[in-house]
Amino acid sequence: KAGVTQTPRYLIKTRGQQVTLSCSPISGHRSVSWYQQTPGQGLQFLFEYFSETQRNKGNFPGRFSGRQFSNSRSEMNVSTLELGDSALYLCASSLGLAVTYEQYFGPGTRLTVT
Amino acid sequence: GESVGLHLPTLSVQEGDNSIINCAYSNSASDYFIWYKQESGKGPQFIIDIRSNMDKRQGQRVTVLLNKTVKHLSLQIAATQPGDSAVYFCAERDEAGGSYIPTFGRGTSLIVHP
Numbered sequence: 001k002a003g004v005t006q007t008p009r010y011l012i013k014t015r016g017q018q019v020t021l022s023c024s025p026i027s028g029h030r031s032v033s034w035y036q037q038t039p040g041q042g043l044q045f046l047f048e049y050f051s052e053t054q055r056n057k058g059n060f061p062g063r064f065s066g067r068q069f070s071n072s073r074s075e076m077n078v079s080t081l082e083l084g085d086s087a088l089y090l091c092a093s094s095l096g097l098a099v100t101y102e103q104y105f106g107p108g109t110r111l112t113v114t
Numbered sequence: 115g116e117s118v119g120l121h122l123p124t125l126s127v128q129e130g131d132n133s134i135i136n137c138a139y140s141n142s143a144s145d146y147f148i149w150y151k152q153e154s155g156k157g158p159q160f161i162i163d164i165r166s167n168m169d170k171r172q173g174q175r176v177t178v179l180l181n182k183t184v185k186h187l188s189l190q191i192a193a194t195q196p197g198d199s200a201v202y203f204c205a206e207r208d209e210a211g212g213s214y215i216p217t218f219g220r221g222t223s224l225i226v227h228p
Contacts, residue, residue, distance in 0.1 A: 102160050
């Protein structure tokens with residue numbers, strides 16, 4: 001069974017631009033969660049989507065948004081990029097809500113904002 | 115590969131030794147804990163979990179110990195192998211409090227010398 005895939009793997013953007021990252025969960029998984037990982041803050045929860053609805057949200061500004069499609073694939077968007085948004089963005093999928101089911105992480109998208 | 119963190123605490127061991135990785139958690143109400151392993155260029159991988167009604171749980175070559183009195187969690191890896199080299203970090207959740215949002219520790223880099 002294929003694992004969680006994230007595209008692109010690497011991305012360089014300029015401050016003020018916006019970016020969209022994509023995540024394809026493991027087949028049959030209905031929940032997708034997004035995380036930001038930085039050297040300074042470590043791993044931080046962004047949000048979780050299940051059945052195309054945001055179920056949980058971390059403490060990030062409204063510039064960070066996401067959505068989930070009917071096939072469970074998910075995208076996250078960051079608008080008006082700031083230098084501090086440079087990070088590894090990880091997506092994780094689970095059969096159901098992550099509070100109940102084990103999460104499987106993708107390799108991440110490395111975003112660099114210049 | 116991806117760098118998951120700079121200036122992380124580092125534990126260096128010889129192959130075959132037992133390793134102990136520690137984590138101090140912050141929320142005394144946390145009732146669910148997970149240990150993750152993250153290899154360079156990959157997303158975190160679930161290793162073992164424990165609930166607050168237990169103080170010890172064993173898996174294959176790994177043992178997690180929970181001391182709620184001092185809010186301390188440890189991961190013991192028996193007969194450490196070079197393939198165990200990775201960053202290890204813990205996560206805590208306050209499920210009884212109704213929050214799924216996990217809080218992650220900064221991590222410890224384990225280096226296993228052959």
